[in-house]
Amino acid sequence: MPAHSSRFKEQALAAFAAITPTPGVAKPDPIIVADKVTRRFGGLTAVNVDHVEIQRGSITALIGPNGAGKTTFFNLLTGFDSVNEGTWTLNGEQIAGTPPHKVARKGMVRTFQLTKALYRLSVLDNMRLAATGQRGESFIRGLFPFIWRKQESAITAQAEELLTRFKLIDKKSDFAAALSGGQRKLLEMARALMVKPEIVMLDEPMAGVNPALKQSLLGHIKDLRDEGMTVLFVEHDMDMVRDISDWVIVMAEGKIVAEGSPESVMGNQAVIDAYLGAHHDVSLDEGRS
Amino acid sequence: MDFLFITQQSLSAAIGVNTIIFALAAIGLNMHFGYTGLLNFGQAGFLAVGAYSVAVAVVSFNISLWIALLIGIGNSIILALLLGIPTLRLRADYLAIVTIAAGEIIRQIARSATFNDTLGGSDGITGKFGKEFFDLNPFSEGLNLPFLRYTPNDLWVVVVGWSVVALILALMWLLVNSPWGRLLKAIREDEDAVRSLGKNVYLYKIQSLIAGGVIGSIGGFVYALSRQSVQPDNYGTALTFFAYTVLILGGAARVMAPVAGAVIFWFLLVFVEQFLRQAVSAGYIPDWLIGVNQVGQIRFMLVGLGLMLLMIFRPQGIFGDRKELALDARA
Amino acid sequence: MRKKRFGALMMFATIATTLSCLGxxxxxxxxxxxxxxxxxxxxxxxxxxxxxxxxxxxxxxxxxxxxxxxxxxxxxxxxxxxxxxxxxxxxxxxxxxxxxxxxxxxxxxxxxxxxxxxxxxxxxxxxxxxxxKASDLERGAQLLADGLILALVIALAALGLNLVFGTTGLTNFAHGELLTLGGLLTYYLSAIVGLKVIFAVPIAVLLSAFIGGYLQDKVLWQPLRRRGTGLIAALIVSIGLAILIRYFFLFIFGGDTRQLPEYAGQDGLTIGLVSITPKSIITSSIGLAMLIAATMWLSRSHMGKASRAVADNPALASSSGIEVERVIRAVWILGATLAGFAGIMVTINQGVSFVLGQDLLLLIFAAVTLGGLGTINGALIGSLVIGVSIQLSTLFIPTELKYVGALAILIIILLVRPQGILGKKGRIG
Structure with missing residues (x-):
């Protein structure tokens, strides 16, 4: 595990230092730039993001009250839902309308709010599945084990290394269904890393995780940044947001209402309004998000 | 009661032609449902396409049987594409309804008077379209063992049929233990998770539908050749449902399950029928309760009841293991 | 439907003469x-x-x-x-x-x-x-009327199927047997017991509701829900149940189609452009009234609203104090009642056989799927589209292929609108 040197955190913070914390502000080195992203469900506008940029190599938190459109925004960016209008780029490349598997291959990999461990596959198979460019994934070549066996060994070694790091190696032969909720979150994160992504999108990584595992999950998320990946995550746990994020984006009623460092955002009137006051009824839409 | 006869009939059926046909239909379903989680209720349609391709090509168009078999495989691939391209993006329950509808469309077109000239209408097609196959029959005598009895032609069908089943099972074993098979199983568990990892789920679902459909159509070849006749109403939804019963009996997502299921299914079906028939005619069962020609209905009632009880109490099948059952509670 | 019956007679006569002439x-x-x-x-x-x-x-x-x-x-x-x-x-x-x-x-x-x-x-x-001599207009009008009646039968059955699906997630392949049950009960009560149809029908409806709705849910589906049986497992159980019941009906009833002795050969009345039998008018009116009453009950009554809440989100409904199991039981009883009457409509007008429900099941599924699984109005619109298009399609395609046409329409509409006409698009995550 790489040392928790603060070098990466400082680098990330330095990039944000010169930025005015206003909604939709430009970043020095954005990996994602989204414009006019709109998603409506019937009469309800779930997402209406005018402009947002995500800084490369940082940990950015996306927060907001229930029903603010965070998960929908995630789904849109990763291709799991389609927009009514809007465009966004990954590394400068237009990817609006790209199907989810192609988005993942371009280096943007997500996890889900409700963990999607593949229950009746072993933990090791969950990991091996995610490796990219597997020769044996073709129907014809799959029939000839000698074609893919060597690559499979390399993938297995890589998977076991990650499982060791995420402390799941003892469980590698178990079905994923036998893991605890927190372990499934770890597995899902480790599995995402098998894809070797540039940006990892975590949808409520802490939901349903017991306090003992939380610290270890936090450590793993910081490690992602320290290995050069970008992390964008949705979270309700404010302690966690304060602890690990370099930058915070606040959504309410589908719009981005504030941006800034964790400290500045927590004191921002717009944020407090969004959470507590003016739009309290918004949270009634929870059922759909 | 002639128990020797009952056993002979049941055992002959258990490794006979019908068992081969249902094993092949269920192996195809195992690919779809057991490994990929696709609820294909149109498997009868794939068998119909296989059977009719052979009969129509040879009888109506005078094409060689061997080429007709290739045409049959080609047609089943086309059917899989026609079914899969529109429906595999839909939710599982929609797929079930669309495939069952497609199976019925095929049957009704096959039996319609409109296409009587080529497809034979409701009588189907009867003819010597298996001649080229039976010309190769090396058996001049049938089998007449105490517990097993086949005519020469049946024996030839059974030997070739089981060889084909063995070959397909070997390929199936290789496939499901490859990364390709791992992908199918992952799709069965949660296709969004698989998508999020950069895999083209749609492509693999279509491949699975084609592979299982082709295996089903090979079952259709056996059906048509063994009887030298095709009849549209043999390919109704009941065929699909019985194939599911066979699969679940053996235990879905196990390579050997469809064969085990088919053997047990046909053994029991014939055993029950022969037993009841003899019991009725010997007077052990009173006439007012069950008539001789009602025996067939009783055995299908038992199939239905058996399917329910299996699914409720042993969804993992006869040979499945309890651990997986526990995990399946969520599905 | 005098014209129709007459046409069939004619055709028979024609075939007979052709054969004899040829000979x-x-x-x-x-x-x-x-x-x-x-x-x-x-x-x-x-x-x-x-x-x-x-x-x-x-x-x-x-x-x-x-x-x-x-x-x-x-x-x-x-x-x-x-x-x-x-x-x-x-x-x-x-x-x-x-x-x-x-x-x-x-x-x-x-x-x-x-x-x-x-x-x-x-x-x-x-x-x-x-x-x-019937003009296309007259033929069209007659087919439209026939189509509307078929749509009504499908709608009665589809509403229950869709409600059960909405509240429990069960795709019930044994739903067709509820129609057969209603039909067979009516047949036994009128032809065997000797009751007048007018008395046999209400008793058959009540028995359908009790056996097909209350008992079926209590003995089979509720215990399965308690066991946590999965949706696909339950679907396959319903297939087993359908096979069991269908062959049981065959066992006790035999394989032929039988007419009720009463009203068997009723002459049609000509109303405007269409010919329709009095029994068809009366059964359709009752069916329509039942359908309207059911939709009103669903939209107005406490239990009806609760059932829609359960269909929307069972967990939420349960946490807001709705007794989910009671709602499901009510939905089963309602569904069995409507389906039973749908079967009775078919029985009175066309006769009953053990495959009465099975023959209609695919059309019911098509209607429900077309409208959008789990949506009430969707089921009604889907039934209308399927029923009318089946009959009208015979203007253009051979009658024997009319079901093919309807099923093809289903597939084509799903291509354009995968969630059905009124269905909601799913959201992920």
Whole structure:
């Protein structure tokens, strides 16, 4: 595990230092730039993001009250839902309308709010599945084990290394269904890393995780940044947001209402309004998000 | 009661032609449902396409049987594409309804008077379209063992049929233990998770539908050749449902399950029928309760009841293991 | 449906005469030598066997062969042909007397295959009293009326299927057997017990509700829900149940279609452009009233609203104090009642057999899928589309392929709108 040197955190913070914390502000080195992203469900506008940029190599938190459109925004960016209008780029490349598997291959990999461990596959198979460019994934070549066996060994070694790091190696032969909720979150994160992504999108990584595992999950998320990946995550746990994020984006009623460092955002009137006051009824839409 | 006869009939059926046909239909379903989680209720349609391709090509168009078999495989691939391209993006329950509808469309077109000239209408097609196959029959005598009895032609069908089943099972074993098979199983568990990892789920679902459909159509070849006749109403939804019963009996997502299921299914079906028939005619069962020609209905009632009880109490099948059952509670 | 029944009778008569004519033809000419003149011939008669004289019949064939014959006073006509070939024989419909027309206007030209000289070929043009004088408008109107009645049957069944799906997630393949149950109960109560249909029907409806709704849910589905049986497992259980019940019905009832003794041969009333039997009018009215009452109950009553809440989100409904199990039981009873009456409608108007429900099940599924699984109004709209399009499609395609047409419509609509007409698009994550 790489040392928790603060070098990466400082680098990330330095990039944000010169930025005015206003909604939709430009970043020095954005990996994602989204414009006019709109998603409506019937009469309800779930997402209406005018402009947002995500800084490369940082940990950015996306927060907001229930029903603010965070998960929908995630789904849109990763291709799991389609927009009514809007465009966004990954590394400068237009990817609006790209199907989810192609988005993942371009280096943007997500996890889900409700963990999607593949229950009746072993933990090791969950990991091996995610490796990219597997020769044996073709129907014809799959029939000839000698074609893919060597690559499979390399993938297995890589998977076991990650499982060791995420402390799941003892469980590698178990079905994923036998893991605890927190372990499934770890597995899902480790599995995402098998894809070797540039940006990892975590949808409520802490939901349903017991306090003992939380610290270890936090450590793993910081490690992602320290290995050069970008992390964008949705979270309700404010302690966690304060602890690990370099930058915070606040959504309410589908719009981005504030941006800034964790400290500045927590004191921002717009944020407090969004959470507590003016739009309290918004949270009634929870059922759909 | 002639128990020797009952056993002979049941055992002959258990490794006979019908068992081969249902094993092949269920192996195809195992690919779809057991490994990929696709609820294909149109498997009868794939068998119909296989059977009719052979009969129509040879009888109506005078094409060689061997080429007709290739045409049959080609047609089943086309059917899989026609079914899969529109429906595999839909939710599982929609797929079930669309495939069952497609199976019925095929049957009704096959039996319609409109296409009587080529497809034979409701009588189907009867003819010597298996001649080229039976010309190769090396058996001049049938089998007449105490517990097993086949005519020469049946024996030839059974030997070739089981060889084909063995070959397909070997390929199936290789496939499901490859990364390709791992992908199918992952799709069965949660296709969004698989998508999020950069895999083209749609492509693999279509491949699975084609592979299982082709295996089903090979079952259709056996059906048509063994009887030298095709009849549209043999390919109704009941065929699909019985194939599911066979699969679940053996235990879905196990390579050997469809064969085990088919053997047990046909053994029991014939055993029950022969037993009841003899019991009725010997007077052990009173006439007012069950008539001789009602025996067939009783055995299908038992199939239905058996399917329910299996699914409720042993969804993992006869040979499945309890651990997986526990995990399946969520599905 | 007097016209319909009459048409069927006509067709039967036609087939019978064709067969006998053919037999006759071969018998009479088979012995003749090839040198004897060869004719394409026939006798033009109406359904009362009255000859129709003075109608032109012409034949065309190879080498520009063309010849015309006019029917004589006994309706006979014959055209001598020079070579063995396929000829096209046409009737001049304008010369038919008023009130008489081809029963199948598409058969004004018939191919006659003269296999070899010496063998006469007999051709029959079936003529009926104005049956097919019906204009496209009239045919369309009649088919629309038939389609609306079929749609009503489908809708009654589809509503229950969809409610059960919405509240429990069960795709119930045994739903068709609820229709058969209603029909068989009515048959037994009226034909065997001897009750008047007017008393048999309400009892059959109540028994359907009790056996098909209350008991079925209590004995089978509720315990399965408690066990946590998965949705796909439950679906397969329902297939097993459907097979069990269907063959049980076959076991006790036999394989034939039987009519209720009462009202069996009722004459149709002509209302505007359509002909409809009184029993059909009455059963349809009751069916429509039941459907309206059910949708009102769903939208107005406490239990109805609760059932929609459960369909929307069972967990949320449960946490807001709705007794989910009671709602599901109510939905089962409602569904079985409506389905039972749908089966009774079919039984009274067309007779009952053990596959009554099975034959309709796919159409019910098609309607529900078309409208959007789990949506109430969707099921009604889907039923309307399926029922009407099945009947109207026979204007363009052979009647025997009408179900194919309906199922094809289902697949095409799903291509364009995968969630069905009124279904909601799913959200992920």
């Amino acid at each position: 006759f033809g071969f018998g009479a000419t088979g012995a003749a030598s090839a040198a004897t003149p060869t004719f394409i011939q026939g006798t033009l008669i109406d359904t009362e066997k009255n000859p129709l004289p003075g109608v032109g019949i012409s034949a065309t064939g190879p080498n520009n062969f063309s010849s015309t014959s006019i029917t004589d006073s006994s309706g006979k006509w014959q055209i001598e042909v020079p070579v063995a070939a396929v000829y096209e024989v046409s009737i001049n419909q304008e010369q038919l007397p008023d009130g008489q027309a081809l029963t199948d206007p598409t058969r004004a030209t018939i191919k006659a295959n003269v296999i070899s000289l010496g063998f006469n070929v007999t051709i029959l043009f079936p003529i009926g009293p104005g049956v097919e």
